[in-house]
Amino acid sequence: DQQVKQNSPSLSVQEGRISILNCDYTNSMFDYFLWYKKYPAEGPTFLISISSIKDKNEDGRFTVFLNKSAKHLSLHIVPSQPGDSAVYFCAAGPGRSGGSNYKLTFGKGTLLTVNP
């Protein structure tokens, strides 16, 4: 059951360049999408989110893009910094009409390595 897919297990970029992390989903009931960052031995940390009524949300160096027709979202990090090296999880939640209690469905994660 892979309702949220992150097809790239890892990504390596140079410091200062753009990192683009991708995520696809299959469940059309998903209405809210989030990116979490996770360092080893820590819990996931909320990074940025987007509602399905928007196609872009920006917060500092982080921008999330949503293409609802393609069921695809991406996280752009510009410029990338070595401290951004972590596992990035895409997560999704159905709207209230989906009977949700805000539970999140996660992808498997992408390990981002930013090289100095």
Added chain:
Amino acid sequence: EPEVTQTPSHQVTQMGQEVILRCVPISNHLYFYWYRQILGQKVEFLVSFYNNEISEKSEIFDDQFSVERPDGSNFTLKIRSTKLEDSAMYFCATAVGLGLSSYEQYFGPGTRLTVT
């Protein structure tokens, strides 16, 4: 900055034993969750808890699992008779409970449960 705390950080138990994992949520948060991550796999939803009752649970959350908030502060996950396949990292998450921001869940550092 307020944070979710979890104890213990690591629990080793024998198969068939009961374990209780504890979480202290952020004080003004109203929604509570347990997720788990088996090594190498994705983070999976177990249960959500609101207004002192379970609001949703996954197929994983069978009769061996229970949750409660016994004293209004701690939020616990009990596994009555552990199995080898229960070995995983268990994350507690909490959310403030105001509309869509309830998706923006704050995770604790996790408890690593090892069943031998």
